[in-house]
Amino acid sequence: MGKLWNLRIVFLRLQYSVFPIPKFPSFFLGLLPIHMRVDLMDFIDWSGVECLNQSTSHSLPNALKQGYREDDGLNLESDADEQLLMYIPFMQVIKLHSIVVKGPEEEGPKTVKLYSNKEHMGFGNVNDYPPSDTAVLSPDNLKGKPVVLKYVKFQNVRSLTIFIEDNQSGSDITKVQKIALFGTT
């Protein structure tokens, strides 16, 4: 009986593979060239997004949400000092390929550490874990050039923690104009 069921399932699968329903992102993405990977913004679980040390009047959505992030006048700013810690959960498991961080030349972020699947991180324990990847942003990066990450380290990402350690000029306030994540689902 069990064998029969298995056969049935295999048969069903075959049927579906013969008449594939084209689910755009998952189906075609592997075929697409790297620079056309999907913007992962659509998969962010907004209710869980959190940012520590953000200024009340300049919060994370200014840098992360569609429409706001395209506006260079709308910034994410740090409050007490130059560091920022963002926690971005996703609605499904994703693979992260590259990241775009835009910011002003002076106050833009410099050292950015990325952690995958680390819940409940605070400034107190950022140094307890090794980052999945560290990026030092160049002026080119701040103008919108994507930073390609260690793809293998971000294969099974349910949540991403971005820690901005310092900024270009060493000033007290860090400003971020845009954060965009690219990868596949």
Add this chain to the structure above:
Amino acid sequence: MTTGEQQVNESEMGTAQEVEANTAWLSFTEEGNKAIRCEWLHLQPIEKSVAGVRTCCRLIVSPSTGAAPIRNRLQTDLAGEDAETKGDSCCCVLLAAPVCLAALSAQRLACRCSWHGSSPLRGYKRVSCRQVIFASAHPPPRPGPPGRHIPPSMVLEATIIIVDNSEHSRNGDYVPSRFEAQIDAVNLIFSAKTQANPESSVGLMSMGGAQPEVLTTLTTDHGKVIDGLHRTKIKGRSNFSVALNVAGLALKHRQNKSQHQRIIVFTCSPIAENEKDFVKLAKRMKKNTIAVDIVAFGDLDSDTTKKVGAFHDAIKGSADGSHLAIIQPGPNLLSDSIVATDILAGDGAHYGNQDSSGGGGDHGGSGGGGGGFDFGIDPQADPELALALRMSMEEEEKRRQREEEAKAKAESKTSLEAVAEDGEGSSAAADGAASKDDNNKDKKDGPGAGDSMDTS
């Protein structure tokens, strides 16, 4: 517009029974052709009209009405001229669900508004108001699934309240004692926070005893908070910074990450930490996006005030603003003094907050409640009305002052000009004066007197 109106009436009619328990209906009579007199009627718990607040009435907006029709309604009525009711002054307390409040406060309604009463009392006319004061109502029947219509201005918060249960809180310099006063204030804050947004949760900690202790984790259940307060024993010394750190940790692990973090600390004992560590702690709190409100009372020596002030200066400007309230001992209740501070005001959309003791308050006890409160009602029994009255009184006073100044200026000019201007300007002033006189007279004479209210 007509559909909006129907909706308002319908919902008022339809939900009259269910919201009755939480509302008071407005009734007023017409006297002569011009004078409109309002009094307000309690259907709950007993039918009762309050004397001395004749120029006050309540506007009821039932939560199921929705914001748009009310807004339209108020807008058109504001624009509409009503010869009959011109010139009478009354202040109006708007009882509305928080949902409606945000939409309305965005309109900045300030001067006149009219309202057609409908059932259950027939023969309602409209009332015109000089002023609309927004106050939040009793917990309204929740509109639909929670969190659906909540506009962003309704702050979603996770609050940890830290009570001071050190030996210093035995002192009786606050009514009834420092610790009891804190319990009262905690209840007030709990109601205020959960009413501002039904998804806001509140936790409770004590910082005295052997070590700071989490009494209640974040919850929306009032019973759990009361239970936590009951389990608290007064003991030992308070440990401010440890308590704050523990509270920060509790907030970090909140279920709903979209809640803003806030700690409200009551402190009535000397603070052992030195100022430097204290400021460092404030900075750390700020960095973790935690707002800290401090209610300092009791031993308010210069050292404590200085430390608390330094803490506040360091944390100021963090998320949603941190507040500092220094409350001196006195005959007033601690919770009353807190109502007057910014701690409960939030974004300023809701001024009045329901005192949890309001339901059980004694309606018979009039006048004697708060020190220096002289509007003929018991402010304990109805804090939001009391607040509205107080504000209205202050504004009226300011207006009269302005007018007197203007008058004095006009008199210093030529006498002919003065007469012309005086005639115009004084009508309002006389009006204000008359209403005040009426107020005073009414207090003495009871509800039956004061028919000659409209003097314009």
